[in-house]
Amino acid sequence: MAGMVVIGAGQAASQLVASLRTEGYAAPITVVGDEPYPPYQRPPLSKKFLSGELAEDRLYIRPAEFYEQAGAALMLGVRATRVDLEAKTVTLATGDRLAYETLAFTTGSRVRRLTTPGADLPGIFYLRGIADVKAIQPHFQAGKRIVIVGGGYIGLEVAAVAAKRGLKVTVVEALERCLQRVTSKLMSDFFEGVHREAGVTILTSTGVHGFKAGANGTVIVETAGPQLEADLVVAGIGILPEQEVAQAAGLVCENGIVVDEFARASDPNVYAIGDCSNHPNPLLGRRLRLESVQNAIDQAKAAAAAICGKPKPYAEVPWFWSDQYDLKLQIAGLSMLGDDLVVRGDPASRKFAAFYLRAGAVAAVDAVNAAPEYMIGRMMIAQKKQVDPAKLADPSVPMKALMG
Ligand SMILES: Cc1cc2nc3c(=O)[nH]c(=O)nc-3n(C[C@H](O)[C@H](O)[C@H](O)COP(=O)(O)OP(=O)(O)OC[C@H]3O[C@@H](n4cnc5c(N)ncnc54)[C@H](O)[C@@H]3O)c2cc1C
Incomplete structure (x- = not known):
């Protein structure tokens, strides 16, 4: 049985394997990744792994036994170079060919490189x-x-x-x-x-x-x-979706592999999940390509459900975080969708939140060392909650009271 082939062995791939098995997918799964590592988390790369506070094995999303027990074969250090949608095959850089029944692209993104003179210098x-x-x-x-x-x-x-x-x-x-x-x-x-x-x-x-x-x-x-x-x-000048193999296969790509709310690409047997996908978000009323752990995980769950015949549209509030010094920045929603800014708390205290309102409803929040503002802000975004800007700006009014 041809089963599932996953191209890319990162955050989305690891979640897809877990969710497919939870949803009852019984066929074989093969994950092809061009890096020599099992799926790992990237966020610590620019934080505690770079600083040396986190060991390499702590980056791995799941232990090796997980994939063994899930009956998922990891083919690491090998790139998938070509997909034939008619024949339903994936060709690897080694020349080997894998047959699939269902294919998922979880190829992530690659860095935008400098093109200025001398950009290839060592250092x-x-x-x-x-x-x-x-x-x-x-x-x-x-x-x-x-x-x-x-x-x-x-x-x-x-x-x-x-x-x-x-x-x-x-x-x-x-x-x-x-x-x-x-x-x-x-x-x-x-x-x-x-x-x-x-x-x-x-x-x-x-x-x-x-x-x-x-x-x-x-x-x-x-x-x-x-x-x-x-x-x-x-x-660090941005990233580009890793979509070349999908595009060459004839899948519709436009700033990412274009998918529907079930992560299905333009071929009925193909899915695209995570950084590489351009997907619709019904909560935000627009298509977007996200570069976040949340998106990779939640979209993988939606894809697994759809593959297993239990489709549930992917409709989550995007969220993200960044750690700098003693500051934890937590972000939910897309601030560019807001037309009004409400600041709660004093930035000088290094504990505050910026809320972005659209037509009086919370569209996004950037919270610095302010977990309640982030948590409740996220709920408000999902509910398109109308708020009184004066109360929102007043830290003496508990966030919970604003949800009432
Ligand atoms: C330094 C850094 C810091 C980050 N910090 C945060 C953060 O704080 N919060 C947050 O939410 N997100 C953060 N992100 C983003 C987050 O890590 C990504 O959004 C997430 O990893 C996306 O998961 P993915 O599975 O789509 O792609 P990835 O995890 O990138 O996995 C894709 C894999 O596919 C492989 N691949 C690509 N093409 C092929 C091919 N043809 N054949 C075989 N393999 C292939 C790639 O090499 C890669 O290993 C950060 C990213 C980086 C780089």
């Missing part, structure tokens, strides 16, 4: 996988100069770990402010302030023009502003 790194962190770590020493290209979440998390380690950190961001694509000016100002207090230099509205080899293996970073000399450069 310039990216951060997507365990191997990337292992390449960076030997250079991560107190006193070294690190230039981080890109002030998004990953860039700022690397900056926080580097600053704590005693490196001299400069973040170069092409846009007017860090986190500009993902949050409000209030949050950008707050995080830029926190980093500056920690000794990080932040250069905004500063594009990088190119790189040159400096003396003793250093890298000269040419920017629209000052020229910088770095012992290492880490670029």
